[in-house]
Amino acid sequence: MATPATSDRVNESTGDSAKTAAPACEFRPGLEGVPATQSAISYVDGKNGILEYRGMAIEELARHSTFLETTFLLIWGCLPTREELEEFEHDIRYHRRVKFRIRDMMKCFPESGHPMDALQASAAALGLFYSRRALPNPAYIRQAAIRLLAKIPTMVAAFQSIRKGNDPIQPRDDLGYAANFLYMLNEREPDPLAARVFDTCLILHAEHTINASTFSAMVTASTMTDPYAVVASAVGTLAGPLHGGANEEVIDMLEAIGSIENVVPYIDRCIAEKQKIMGFGHRVYKVKDPRATVLQSLAEELFDNLGRDQYYDLALEVERVVSDRLGHKGIYPNVDFYSGLVYRRLGIPTDLFTPVFAIARVAGWLAHWREQLSTNRIFRPTQIYTGEHEASYQPIEQRQSLVRFDTLAN
Ligand SMILES: CC(=O)SCCNC(=O)CCNC(=O)[C@H](O)C(C)(C)COP(=O)(O)OP(=O)(O)OC[C@H]1O[C@@H](n2cnc3c(N)ncnc32)[C@H](O)[C@@H]1OP(=O)(O)O
Numbered sequence: 001m002a003t004p005a006t007s008d009r010v011n012e013s014t015g016d017s018a019k020t021a022a023p024a025c026e027f028r029p030g031l032e033g034v035p036a037t038q039s040a041i042s043y044v045d046g047k048n049g050i051l052e053y054r055g056m057a058i059e060e061l062a063r064h065s066t067f068l069e070t071t072f073l074l075i076w077g078c079l080p081t082r083e084e085l086e087e088f089e090h091d092i093r094y095h096r097r098v099k100f101r102i103r104d105m106m107k108c109f110p111e112s113g114h115p116m117d118a119l120q121a122s123a124a125a126l127g128l129f130y131s132r133r134a135l136p137n138p139a140y141i142r143q144a145a146i147r148l149l150a151k152i153p154t155m156v157a158a159f160q161s162i163r164k165g166n167d168p169i170q171p172r173d174d175l176g177y178a179a180n181f182l183y184m185l186n187e188r189e190p191d192p193l194a195a196r197v198f199d200t201c202l203i204l205h206a207e208h209t210i211n212a213s214t215f216s217a218m219v220t221a222s223t224m225t226d227p228y229a230v231v232a233s234a235v236g237t238l239a240g241p242l243h244g245g246a247n248e249e250v251i252d253m254l255e256a257i258g259s260i261e262n263v264v265p266y267i268d269r270c271i272a273e274k275q276k277i278m279g280f281g282h283r284v285y286k287v288k289d290p291r292a293t294v295l296q297s298l299a300e301e302l303f304d305n306l307g308r309d310q311y312y313d314l315a316l317e318v319e320r321v322v323s324d325r326l327g328h329k330g331i332y333p334n335v336d337f338y339s340g341l342v343y344r345r346l347g348i349p350t351d352l353f354t355p356v357f358a359i360a361r362v363a364g365w366l367a368h369w370r371e372q373l374s375t376n377r378i379f380r381p382t383q384i385y386t387g388e389h390e391a392s393y394q395p396i397e398q399r400q401s402l403v404r405f406d407t408l409a410n
């Protein structure tokens, strides 16, 4: 007969060395409020809507920096000198092409597959060509960072061309990071405003403390596996609709709402049915996400110059109604709410919004990878066991079906 877990056996035994005997602490679902690392990379003040990268306000970086300069800042902890930046940009340009075997592999992916899955598989495939085990030395880290930063945009654009039945567009060495991506995607050179706005979007999405995908990257990194596996695991985590995948779902929601008079009944129905409203709410921010504010002004800049998006007025009304209904719970637009409206104006298809987020977040994942390697200890938390003990093995002819396939809980 099985016995339930008893109080002296609820936690995994650790052997109790002084190092491993952690004080008993309460279980927090989703690790809410539990520090899982120490980091000097970025800082969020969720009550006051502040985000800093290496101590610098996100608004200031969005105004003055470029994505590659910000990436250097995130990974190596300081702004680059002119020579350092030029060398970094040069090296990234040089590594933009991807091996023909990876392009051929991508040609075998189903065109109907999601581009995030294509990106995760292609990022992991880089590990087939480059070193499998992480070496915590500066030259290895720089080389791997350059490869990933250079090749991820090329792979995102390549899948887009391939699924349309075309050959991937080769990167152009005379274009900057953002302009080259838009060129490979849309098969024409972007206008300078579009390239600048896209580059700023990349800055805004580059890093955000220990969010789910970064945590995933850090756990993977802590095993000392290669950086391609680190990025592939993070891409898989970013894809979910509660995380980076929400930017795509926001557009689906605006499409479903369709017109201004439907906003109130749509939002009220979501609230009554306890459905999440996509692009709203955040574990840390209890005010409007500062990135959403900058993205909204970028959207307006694009609309003034290139024409207004049909969904912008709807989005404004959704923000008004959700803030009115749920503001008392601290639910306001997050980074995913306005980004899609910017991307639509830049000609980016809806299911590429999350891969575009990933292009930017590679910077943050790499910064945390480097930081993790510098002080590495494998992540291995504990759990509170809630199952049985001493269960007996029943012969198959004596068993009765106990599994229910109509519910998650058995
Ligand atoms: C890049 C990013 O990852 S930004 C986040 C992108 N994700 C989304 O936009 C998806 C929608 N938002 C959400 O699902 C959540 O707000 C998350 C996942 C971002 C944060 O989740 P958590 O911190 O775990 O909050 P949790 O889901 O427990 O919600 C707390 C309360 O707020 C409510 N709430 C949170 N977000 C929303 C939302 N978007 N719409 C409606 N209600 C919400 C919950 O129903 C819950 O209410 P209750 O206490 O009355 O039950």
Ligand SMILES: O=C([O-])CC(=O)C(=O)O
Binding pocket: 207, 208, 209, 210, 211, 212, 282, 283, 284, 334, 335
């Ligand atoms: O911090 C989070 O939980 C999610 C988020 O906003 C991000 O990853 O940009």
